[in-house]
Amino acid sequence: MSRAFVKESDGSEADQDLPELRISPHRNLVSADGLKQIEAEVRRLGEELAQARAREDRSAIAQHSRDLRYWSARRATAEVVAPASGSTTVRFGSRVTLLGEDGASVTYRIVGEDESAPAAGRISYVSPLAKELLGLGVGDSVRLVSGQAEITAIN
DSSP: OOOOGOOOOSTTTHHHHHHOOOOOOOEEEHHHHHHHHHHHHHHHHHHHHHHHHHHHHHHHHHHHHEEEEEEEHHHHEEEEEEOOOOSSSSSSTTTEEEEEETTTTTEEEEEEEEGGGGGGGGEEETTTHHHTTTTTTTEEEETTEEEEEEEEOOO
């Protein structure tokens, strides 16, 4: 077969196969730190996009453009929630210390979806655990995968 009528690849196929990042249907509640993280990500991606354009790297342009669209939308919809200091009940921004039946203690801060990092002690306000904790106070119990836990402190 003659190659005269076969389209050469220009690398744009990667652009077409790159799906958009899913934006959560939940309100975009964030802490002040979370907003700073979002703004830093927008700046970083803007710089990386400019570099990719300078290199004419179509794949990187597509990826950085897509990511920048996501983070720009998250910045535009961010609702900063003031810290929950002095509250006797768990709410957005609270640091909640739980004491498990095994005597182990763990502290979580309830934050926005993009700030969430459970291994670092930050859980999204829409996570199942946070949903159970919201509105509870010191002495209340919650059911965990590993059994019951009691709220021992709210900061």
